[in-house]
Amino acid sequence: MLKTPTGTWLPAWVPQSTLTLSFLLMFCSIVQSATGGYDGSMLNGLNILVPYTSYFNLTPATTGLNTASVFIGSTFGTLVSGVMTDRLGRRPAIFWASVVTLIGIVIQTAAQNIAMFVIGRIILGVGSAISGVSSGVFLNETFPQRWRTWGAGMLNNFYYVGALIAAGVTLGTGQWQTTWAWRLPSLIQGIFSILCIVILPFVPESPRWLVHEGHYEYARASVAQTNSDGDLSDPVALAVYKEILDALEWEKKEGRTMSPKEIVRTPTARRRLLIGMSAGPFSCIAGNIIASYYLGAELTTAGISDTLDQLKANVVLNVWCLACALVGTQLVAGWGRKPTALTSEILLVICLFIIGGLSKMYADDPDNASASLVYGDVAVMFLFQGFYSIAWTPLLYLYPPEVFSVRIPGLPFIIQHRYSIRANGLAFTTLALNLLACVFVFIMPIGLDNIGWKMYMVNGSWDIVIAVLIAVFWVETKGKTLEEIDALFEGEKHSSVPDVEQVRKGQATLDVGAIEKQLQGNTEIVKYE
Template identity: 30%
Template sequence: MYQIGNIYGITAIAVIGGGLFGFDISSMSAILPTQQYRCYFNEGPSYADDPDGCSGPTANVQGGITAAMPGGSFCGALLSGYITDKLGRKTAIQIGSVIWCIGSIISCASQNIAMLIVGRFINGIAVGICSAQVPVYVSELAPPSKRGRVVGAQQWAITWGILILFYVSYGCTFLDGPQAWRVPWGIQMLPAVFLFFGLLLLPESPRWLARHDKWEECHAVLTLVHGKGDPNAPFVALELNEIKQMIEFERQNADVSIKELFHPKMLNRLHIGVFTQIWSQLTGMNVMMYYITYVFGMAGLSGNNNLIASSIQYVINVFMTVFALIFIDRWGRRWPLMIGALLMATWMFANAGLMASYGHAAPPGGLNNIAEQSWEIGGAPAKAVIACTYLFVASYAPTWGPVSWIYPPELFPLRVRGKAVAITTSSNWIFNFALSYFVPPAFVNIQWKVYLIFGVFCTAMAIHVFFCFPETSGKTLEDIEELFLVGVPAWKTHVDYQSTRRAEAGDLNDKEKALHHEKSPERVEDVPKA
């Protein structure tokens, strides 16, 4: 069967798996404030002065509905490590696409809140599998100088998923009755169908093939993707040799099991990967995405004005992520994480100050009969809150958004990469679950102080990155393994982009190769045997 060899073509299909998460975020964001949704799943009173007015699910129940998806994602991410190691990266993603269709059918056909929660939980299992294994898959196929770009494309796919389905959901708000939310939740199946069949045209990860002693297939994939059809291309030989060395070393020196992730030499990597994903949630970005209509409601926007203003942040998210795709391999990983965290902290503290200084508590029951809109701010300060929210999104999109997906797969050796990334991604989803569940009641109970909490988190993560997160950009996955074995302090690591590009092109002469060899940490064969 014909297989696509261009890394960008491979990425374009694979990252649709990441886009599934974006579909969920924006559909919930657009559907939450609509009367069709609130009346169908109404748990509170209808209002006599507004025959079509319904209070909808309570804050706690709405938190549970929203959190069902990340709760399922937590389970799916953990499960994905075993599926991918046993069946392959491609097959794991295909299984995720089938599960997504099942969950979407149940959500689309929901007759009550319980059925909706079940459907969203099943959707979450699919998102957990795909979000964990798509970065592993494309990172194992990509050359080092393009790895950040192609893995970061997962975040760009998420932003496109958010944008597209938000406008689909917005258009459906003009439909009468439950069709307003059934249609978008049905349409979101289509990309998963395309993903399933598109994966049939893609090669398997060469490192997974090598791990299962399928060396001929591994060489063929490297030739297809890196050699442009030439099996004797210098970079193909370099990659194949490094993969062989690493696998031989692993088999001679490692007892391969998930327990290895908790051994002293691996625990630091696990801690970095887990906190990359935890911090990406504690920035508050996904909260802004899910509940942006609540935030803008507090700023005085309602109805279509609220939805249109909310959609602007999704456009900003798509546009600003492009900068990461172009420059992330030159910027590296450390500096975008630190700068992004400090900028986001600035906008969060600014919003907290504006809300505290110029806002006041909303009437009982919240604004527009929405309890979560429990704080009110108007005039110029309200516009400043909206502006700071847009700036927050613009700061997240080229930094923590893509890097949180790029970084974890780079940290781990092949023998445990699938399971390790499953664990790191599951930490993302368990915190997503917690925040999705608790933020609606938090808006009701502590109001503007929600911003203060996320501002403190953003400050803490900048400090953590500086001291603990080493630079991985511009290095092969095997070189990164050596970096951790040697134990170079995080703040002394740097990007080596240009020499890596020349090595891929086969432009290094013997002397330059030796110098490049020496600039890297100790080679695998120089590391003492365990």
């Protein structure tokens, strides 16, 4: 361990092994997705448990409120997440987000009525939103480029780790007849935030944030630690660091203004905004909300109404989704972001229409429905969640930060000084996701109760639109550093060094001595004031 300056109040003792550090980076940022996955699976289980539904005397409307309240908090948290992530630093923002999340979990666990439960979940949502943005930006900016797809993709894959733990916990407490049947699962939710707080002192600050703040030597050390076992003169580490500096210098020469209008001033800026923010809404309305929060109601429409059977299905579903998310991460890394998302979306459309048709057949004559019809419907539901997990689980926190890679001003609705579009861009897509989730999570139990199988048909129809938008507008970013992705939009690379991947593979050489001289001449670069 090497004590490493971070430019913030939160110190760091960083291992010199890049591989070890990569694992720590990944685990310190699982808090958001694991907490979110645990939350969704826990609510799935709680909505099945009689001690929970009877304690709060739940109706379809109050069930929706209890469940959707976390997204109300997430909406508020998103509004400040970009500011916190940029002003405090990536690591301190994750720390405070974990603290806020823990406070919400305590209130939720101790709830005596619906109001207290909802307040706790709103606070939990605030913390989760801040953590989601800061973790997503932190991993994308800090992880070595060769492993970034796995590092950032696994951030959201841990959703299913949390979900699996929650499914097992609620299955275990499902036979209890006291309020601890739902209080204990709620309390255990805090374990991820505690784990994150423990690991944070052993990872460095984002080198791109450090450069933005003027801490150039700290940034260079961070790049070396995350790319070359701490070797400052390694060609790959030098190439990465030089790209970061050159991108900042190019922006300075371009005379980018700090007006909020800058984010939509040019066609390129507008294109990046629309493409980058699309992942959140697309993933939200793809149709997974039904199974993520109301699996019991979904299984009931298919003919499986026994409480224990539904809890067991929740466990199996999360094991399946985790496996699919891991396969999807490999596809995203090897095949690419756009083809994986497009293929997944087409398969989701097919599954939704099949689920709707089979659910209609069951609803028309439930007493005479065959076992093959019931289990066939459930099988397609599982396939749907698997296809969703293949693309949207790894892409949600991987693709937007890649697209939002040029530092330009923050978003119009966020009052701030001067911040990078990466943090606020991810906040924007998360805000859009949470606003939609507030609506969809609230109306899903009401919709399933009133129109049943038709909800699947409606969902399948707008998924067709999503597939078309991905095919036409998305840009492939596979195999590029964050600075190299700029060339895909701007039409030119803003650094004179070869692509990092070419240097790593020996396809291009780097004059280390010449680069060192250039770096010594870059001391005049100043951070944005």
